[in-house]
Amino acid sequence: xxxxxxxxxxxxxxxxxxxxxxxxxxxxxxxxxxxxxxxxxxxxxxxxxxxxxxxxxxxxxxxxxxxxxxxxxxxxxxxxxxxxxxxxxxxxxxxxxxxxx
Amino acid sequence: xxxxxxxxxxxxxxxxxxxxxxxxxxxxxxxxxxxxxxxxxxxxxxxxxxxxxxxxxxxxxxxxxxxxxxxxxxxxxxxxxxxxxxxxxxxxxxxxxxxxxxxxxxxxxxxxxxxxxxxxxxxxxxxxxxxxxxxxxxxxxxxxxxxxxxxxxxxxxxxxxxxxxxxxxxxxxxxxxxxxxxxxxxxxxxxxxxxxxxxxxxxxxxxxxxxxxxxxxxxxxxxxxxxxxxxxxxxxxxxxxxxxxxxxxxxxxxxxxxxxxxxxxxxxxxxxxxxxxxxxxxxxxxxxxxxxxxxxxxxxxxxxxxxxxxxxxxxxxxxxxxxxxxxxxxxxxxxxxxxxxxxxxxxxxxxxxxxxxxxxxxxxxxxxxxxxxxxxxxxxxxxxxxxxxxxxxxxxxxxxxxxxxxxxxxxxxxxxxxxxxxxxxxxxxxxxxxxxxxxxxxxxxxxxxxxxxxxxxxxxxxxxxxxxxxxx
Numbered sequence: 001x002x003x004x005x006x007x008x009x010x011x012x013x014x015x016x017x018x019x020x021x022x023x024x025x026x027x028x029x030x031x032x033x034x035x036x037x038x039x040x041x042x043x044x045x046x047x048x049x050x051x052x053x054x055x056x057x058x059x060x061x062x063x064x065x066x067x068x069x070x071x072x073x074x075x076x077x078x079x080x081x082x083x084x085x086x087x088x089x090x091x092x093x094x095x096x097x098x099x100x101x
Numbered sequence: 102x103x104x105x106x107x108x109x110x111x112x113x114x115x116x117x118x119x120x121x122x123x124x125x126x127x128x129x130x131x132x133x134x135x136x137x138x139x140x141x142x143x144x145x146x147x148x149x150x151x152x153x154x155x156x157x158x159x160x161x162x163x164x165x166x167x168x169x170x171x172x173x174x175x176x177x178x179x180x181x182x183x184x185x186x187x188x189x190x191x192x193x194x195x196x197x198x199x200x201x202x203x204x205x206x207x208x209x210x211x212x213x214x215x216x217x218x219x220x221x222x223x224x225x226x227x228x229x230x231x232x233x234x235x236x237x238x239x240x241x242x243x244x245x246x247x248x249x250x251x252x253x254x255x256x257x258x259x260x261x262x263x264x265x266x267x268x269x270x271x272x273x274x275x276x277x278x279x280x281x282x283x284x285x286x287x288x289x290x291x292x293x294x295x296x297x298x299x300x301x302x303x304x305x306x307x308x309x310x311x312x313x314x315x316x317x318x319x320x321x322x323x324x325x326x327x328x329x330x331x332x333x334x335x336x337x338x339x340x341x342x343x344x345x346x347x348x349x350x351x352x353x354x355x356x357x358x359x360x361x362x363x364x365x366x367x368x369x370x371x372x373x374x375x376x377x378x379x380x381x382x383x384x385x386x387x388x389x390x391x392x393x394x395x396x397x398x399x400x401x402x403x404x405x406x407x408x409x410x411x412x413x414x415x416x417x418x419x420x421x422x423x424x425x426x427x428x429x430x431x432x433x434x435x436x437x438x439x440x441x442x443x444x445x446x447x448x449x450x451x452x453x454x455x456x457x458x459x460x461x462x463x464x465x466x467x468x469x470x471x472x473x474x475x476x477x478x479x480x481x482x483x484x485x486x487x488x489x490x491x492x493x494x495x496x497x498x499x500x501x502x503x504x505x506x507x508x509x510x511x512x513x514x515x516x517x518x519x520x521x522x523x524x525x526x527x528x529x530x531x532x533x534x535x536x537x538x539x540x541x542x543x544x545x546x547x548x549x550x551x552x553x554x555x556x557x558x559x560x561x562x563x564x565x566x567x568x569x570x571x572x573x
Contacts, residue, residue, distance in 0.1 A: 035279045039275070075263055091430075091434060097178040098174035
């Protein structure tokens with residue numbers, strides 16, 4: 001699928017390959033590359049996986065591999081936590097006891 | 102064409118920083134380990150009154166001080182007769198971007214604007230990013246935020262995802278990286294490419310900005326109660342929050358007020374580990390920053406860190422992730438304040454410490470922070486479960502960071518654990534000796550001795566005793 005010039009996109013860069021990582025990082029971190037993602041306006045028509053140029057929100061030009069068109073924010077509130085459901089009532093009972101003191 | 106390799110960029114570190122900070126730290130060096138901390142704070146920072154003016158220009162500070170009457174009553178129910186201090190909280194979530202970090206950002210952005218920088222850069226995965234963008238926007242500066250956010254699977258901490266979203270909502274360029282301390286390399290590259298100001302958390306500006314928080318606490322408690330607070334509890338990570346608050350307390354005449362640092366216990370988790378990254382439910386305010394920065398402040402992204410918490414700390418305690426989540430829930434239900442969770446680290450410690458204090462005393466928790474998607478108890482605990490962390494009720498003493506999160510079976514189980522100051526001072530001195538410049542004379546100079554004594558808040562005799570113990 002072609003993504004049109006002017007679309008809001010996310011690109012990816014490999015900042016350091018596994019062999020280039022700092023000497024003092026733990027082994028599990030050293031085994032993987034240091035990656036970077038940034039969003040901006042696509043400066044030419046392109047497809048996912050192409051090397052492209054973007055203009056970031058403050059007008060800087062950056063290039064990298066096109067990975068997504070306008071990716072959504074996926075974080076939310078999760079689920080209510082059963083273990084916490086009664087905590088409020090427990091504290092309320094304490095507060096009542098404490099205020100009678 | 103400049104060499105942009107890791108080694109070459111790191112090698113240009115000092116030169117890049119000098120340009121990006123507008124401070125010549127060399128001016129304050131006194132030889133060997135020593136530098137003139139107070140002169141640095143005075144020459145490179147601003148007075149309390151100047152900071153107040155700067156912050157009022159961009160709507161920072163003058164936040165409400167709230168007495169938590171129901172939480173105090175709950176603590177009293179668990180206390181011996183006559184014990185259970187009154188708990189107050191400074192609602193720092195009322196700052197423009199939702200945390201006390203606006204105080205730090207305000208001063209950095211003011212300096213950057215008045216010294217002709219076109220933009221500011223902050224390396225942070227915390228609330229500070231949003232604070233910098235918000236303040237920079239008011240001063241017509243561009244902002245780049247560099248965040249450590251994802252593990253190598255591309256999975257992001259919900260709390261940091263939210264902070265990234267907020268920075269983007271304010272119009273920043275947000276560079277999002279996988280785990281690793283080489284974030285600093287990316288940070289240096291961007292500083293060099295753009296010529297922007299390094300809005301570091303650790304400059305004199307970043308610390309002077311928090312002094313108003315300490316001073317406001319004194320003024321507000323004085324106005325309501327006609328006395329100074331007995332203790333102030335501060336969440337401790339990089340040390341700036343504690344240092345700035347304590348300096349503000351002293352400047353406002355409350356030198357006798359006890360300053361208590363609190364961090365979430367994440368012992369055993371490696372902060373630079375790709376695997377451990379998403380096994381923690383707190384991305385700041387924890388021992389992974391608190392202990393190393395307390396025992397060696399100059400590991401920061403500036404040549405001399407203005408945050409030096411050992412100079413001001415009267416006590417340092419840790420509490421567990423499950424205890425903070427519990428108190429966050431209690432704050433919402435008892436007081437109608439949905440805040441945090443990370444910002445409630447100090448509140449959790451205060452709830453337990455209040456039980457040890459006489460009931461006519463006052464303990465102040467000096468911050469709250471905004472809450473929202475990702476930055477919420479339910480978001481964090483849902484994410485923890487998805488990453489294989491066991492969540493259960495039980496005894497917080499059984500917690501193992503990265504393996505489980507224990508919601509106390511009973512509020513009486515919320516108990517801070519002390520890290521003895523003696524251990525922190527010893528550890529600091531060990532680090533100092535290790536970092537002493539090569540070629541320094543064998544014996545410590547007078548300047549070094551005076552500096553170290555101030556650093557660990559000891560008399561010359563006290564310092565000599567600690568050093569003698571070290572030599573064993």
